[in-house]
Amino acid sequence: MLEKRDMLEQQIPLKQQKLIVSHAPFFHSGRSITERSYHAMLAALPALLMGLYHYGMPAVGVVCLSVSTAIIWELVINLVTKRTITIGDGNAAWLGLLFAMLVPATMPWWAVATGTFIVIVIGKQIFGGIGSNAFHPVALALAMMMLSWGSLFDFDAALLNYDLEFATIYPLAATKYFGAVSADSFSLTDLLMGRQLGGTGATFGLGLLIGGIYLMLRGFIRWEISLTFLAGVYLTASVFNLFNPAQFAPPAFHLLTGYTLIGAFFLATEDSSSPVNFVPMLIYGAAGGIMTVLIRNIGAWVDGVILAILVINLISPLLDKIRPQALGKVE
Amino acid sequence: MIKKAFLGLSPSQIHYEILPVHLPETEKIPAPKSITLYHPLIDPYNIPSTLGIGDSVKIGQKLTLYTDERQYVISPISGRISSISPYTGDFGKNFVAITIARDDSEAFDETFRETIQTPSFELLRDYLVGAPGAPPLETLAKSNGNIKTIVIRGLDPDPMVATSQYIAQSRMMDLEKGIHIIKAVTDVQDIVLFTAGETVQGYGHIGARVAGVKTQYPAALPPMVMKDVLGQVLLAGQTCEEQGVCFFSAEAVISIGSAFESGQIPTAKTVTFIKKDGSRKIVETCIGTPIRYILEACGETVNEFDRIILGGPMTGSAIYALDHPVGPDTDAVMVVDRDKAAYASDYPCINCGECIRICPAKIQVNMLVRFLEANQYEEAADSYDLYSCIECGLCSYVCVSKIPIFQYIKLAKYELERAKTSEAANA
Numbered sequence: 001m002l003e004k005r006d007m008l009e010q011q012i013p014l015k016q017q018k019l020i021v022s023h024a025p026f027f028h029s030g031r032s033i034t035e036r037s038y039h040a041m042l043a044a045l046p047a048l049l050m051g052l053y054h055y056g057m058p059a060v061g062v063v064c065l066s067v068s069t070a071i072i073w074e075l076v077i078n079l080v081t082k083r084t085i086t087i088g089d090g091n092a093a094w095l096g097l098l099f100a101m102l103v104p105a106t107m108p109w110w111a112v113a114t115g116t117f118i119v120i121v122i123g124k125q126i127f128g129g130i131g132s133n134a135f136h137p138v139a140l141a142l143a144m145m146m147l148s149w150g151s152l153f154d155f156d157a158a159l160l161n162y163d164l165e166f167a168t169i170y171p172l173a174a175t176k177y178f179g180a181v182s183a184d185s186f187s188l189t190d191l192l193m194g195r196q197l198g199g200t201g202a203t204f205g206l207g208l209l210i211g212g213i214y215l216m217l218r219g220f221i222r223w224e225i226s227l228t229f230l231a232g233v234y235l236t237a238s239v240f241n242l243f244n245p246a247q248f249a250p251p252a253f254h255l256l257t258g259y260t261l262i263g264a265f266f267l268a269t270e271d272s273s274s275p276v277n278f279v280p281m282l283i284y285g286a287a288g289g290i291m292t293v294l295i296r297n298i299g300a301w302v303d304g305v306i307l308a309i310l311v312i313n314l315i316s317p318l319l320d321k322i323r324p325q326a327l328g329k330v331e
Numbered sequence: 332m333i334k335k336a337f338l339g340l341s342p343s344q345i346h347y348e349i350l351p352v353h354l355p356e357t358e359k360i361p362a363p364k365s366i367t368l369y370h371p372l373i374d375p376y377n378i379p380s381t382l383g384i385g386d387s388v389k390i391g392q393k394l395t396l397y398t399d400e401r402q403y404v405i406s407p408i409s410g411r412i413s414s415i416s417p418y419t420g421d422f423g424k425n426f427v428a429i430t431i432a433r434d435d436s437e438a439f440d441e442t443f444r445e446t447i448q449t450p451s452f453e454l455l456r457d458y459l460v461g462a463p464g465a466p467p468l469e470t471l472a473k474s475n476g477n478i479k480t481i482v483i484r485g486l487d488p489d490p491m492v493a494t495s496q497y498i499a500q501s502r503m504m505d506l507e508k509g510i511h512i513i514k515a516v517t518d519v520q521d522i523v524l525f526t527a528g529e530t531v532q533g534y535g536h537i538g539a540r541v542a543g544v545k546t547q548y549p550a551a552l553p554p555m556v557m558k559d560v561l562g563q564v565l566l567a568g569q570t571c572e573e574q575g576v577c578f579f580s581a582e583a584v585i586s587i588g589s590a591f592e593s594g595q596i597p598t599a600k601t602v603t604f605i606k607k608d609g610s611r612k613i614v615e616t617c618i619g620t621p622i623r624y625i626l627e628a629c630g631e632t633v634n635e636f637d638r639i640i641l642g643g644p645m646t647g648s649a650i651y652a653l654d655h656p657v658g659p660d661t662d663a664v665m666v667v668d669r670d671k672a673a674y675a676s677d678y679p680c681i682n683c684g685e686c687i688r689i690c691p692a693k694i695q696v697n698m699l700v701r702f703l704e705a706n707q708y709e710e711a712a713d714s715y716d717l718y719s720c721i722e723c724g725l726c727s728y729v730c731v732s733k734i735p736i737f738q739y740i741k742l743a744k745y746e747l748e749r750a751k752t753s754e755a756a757n758a
Contacts, residue, residue, distance in 0.1 A: 018636060019649070025673065025727050026638060026645075036683070090578055123531070131682060171526055328564050328569070328692075329719055
């Protein structure tokens with residue numbers, strides 16, 4: 001016993017090592033903002049690749065320009081405001097990619113650069129950067145672009161010169177102006193497989209579903225929002241369709257056209273502009289779905305997703321006031 | 332213990348590691364040449380000169396700086412006091428570090444043995460406050476009979492720590508004796524022992540109610556035990572003691588039991604030693620042993636910028652010097668490699684909702700942290716349930732922005748407490 005003790009004491013070096021003192025907990029789940037951004041991009045890839053396959057090099061150009069300008073705007077703002085460089089978190093790249101997925105493949109370069117300027121600078125950074133934006137930056141940018149240069153978002157005109165193997169007509173515009181009967185010319189399989197006009201990455205329903213389900217299962221987006229959004233679209237469209245099948249397209253058509261799927265999985269679920277409590281998330285998602293169909297069917301706009309999402313973003317903080325009672329709290 | 336879930340539909344879960352049925356051997360670490368004891372200090376600017384350098388002490392001798400106060404430490408070794416110096420602990424708590432150099436006389440102090448014929452609460456309070464497991468006897472004494480239930484931990488609150496679990500399973504005789512003495516000397520008749528749900532069998536004769544808790548963290552934290560085992564919700568801003576429940580670790584109970592059995596104040600502290608690779612070892616060492624000595628004995632090397640943590644990974648506290656001694660409540664010593672430790676960042680909250688999903692107290696952590704970051708502690712307490720926090724650390728564990736939420740919460744509570752004290756003093 002004594003020998004062991006003496007041996008131990010001789011081994012002890014006199015040098016004092018520097019230790020790091022930090023606070024508990026000393027472990028972390030390992031999840032990070034960077035991981036979220038890259039997984040969102042990964043989930044968006046199937047839909048994006050289908051878009052690139054259909055629209056070719058112009059679409060590739062738009063995507064590249066959009067992602068790179070978004071990163072550049074973020075860097076510029078970081079430098080101008082003398083803050084930490086945040087382009088490494090992947091959020092700017094992701095927002096740029098999302099913007100490119102929503103616009104037509106032929107969008108001129110200046111419009112792409114302006115769009116990403118609105119996304120990053122006006123949509124995100126002037127609110128205080130990541131986590132502080134009240135609206136989804138891309139939805140905000142798209143709404144501003146639509147109001148300013150509406151013709152750029154006329155998919156029929158923008159993609160006029162493409163010779164594709166499917167009906168080169170924007171489905172939502174067709175039903176809006178020619179009644180529900182024109183929905184019959186699009187089979188659901190075609191819509192699901194991306195054989196429809198639209199934003200570069202917004203038309204391949206199956207790809208978006210795969211991406212969305214991946215994100216939901218991995219917990220990168222909140223499933224409550226996406227599912228209630230889709231349910232809201234489906235139910236509201238059903239009600240319209242029941243009352244006037246001649247004028248209003250069937251619900252499945254609404255689910256698979258326009259920005260519905262990309263909106264449900266990638267726009268409505270944006271972290272800082274959506275609620276986090278269970279009941280508020282359900283209301284938020286459902287409200288988005290309902291608003292979407294209302295705007296499409298009785299509003300002036302062809303697609304209502306972008307505006308619907310801005311509206312629900314607006315009510316999100318209010319909704320989050322509906323919260324569970326904390327442990328031991330006596331009111 | 333901590334597995335990163337691939338699927339994220341349900342929040343990540345941390346489970347308590349249950350010891351195998353055949354308990355591992357404890358490694359007994361011999362007493363080092365000198366040990367350090369932290370004696371609570373009432374006035375940091377005035378260290379009483381009751382004890383002096385060179386005073387000789389015996390094993391089990393009570394050392395006290397104040398003749399009219401209750402603070403004391405019990406020397407676990409015989410020798411001479413080699414230094415007395417002030418020490419400031421976490422959140423500004425003041426102590427005097429009394430270092431004792433060991434001699435080989437192994438002389439025992441007999442004062443305790445002579446008085447144990449009639450166990451009384453005062454006797455416990457006079458000798459066993461600093462015993463291994465740190466029995467909360469002062470808390471019990473100050474409650475004025477308000478405590479109706481004593482809960483004994485047979486499962487450590489922090490995952491990976493196995494001290495209470497080990498003791499509850501390996502030293503049932505002493506546990507039974509301790510429970511018997513507690514019942515005899517206090518008015519508390521309702522004693523509950525809780526342990527991991529699956530290991531609840533085998534405690535039939537123990538003299539206490541036995542309950543099982545879930546093996547998912549934070550089921551063994553006091554507020555969760557109160558809720559799940561006692562069916563009593565801890566009201567926000569109150570302590571368990573204010574609601575009539577006092578928590579003892581299993582080790583505290585066996586200290587009481589074995590003190591009366593052997594007539595000696597126990598000095599051997601059982602510590603879970605968690606290595607860098609996550610493997611664990613149960614070691615027994617005397618109170619006051621420097622952490623450095625345990626590291627050497629367990630063959631663990633510490634490099635620059637590693638972290639040494641007293642307590643477990645979720646709620647422990649890091650120390651800055653390897654000379655820091657093992658205290659009566661040091662249930663675990665953990666070494667975290669600098670590459671594996673969690674780092675905080677200055678990213679803002681992105682509102683991802685992970686903390687909301689994992690919070691066992693259903694606090695609006697995303698909102699709370701915004702107020703805490705802006706130092707608006709009162710608003711945080713009034714509107715965003717600061718006092719409902721049970722301090723499990725899970726919010727920091729899952730935070731994708733790596734915000735030190737747990738630290739913000741502890742700081743806020745500390746600052747509010749400080750403001751309250753100074754307001755009361757100036758009223």
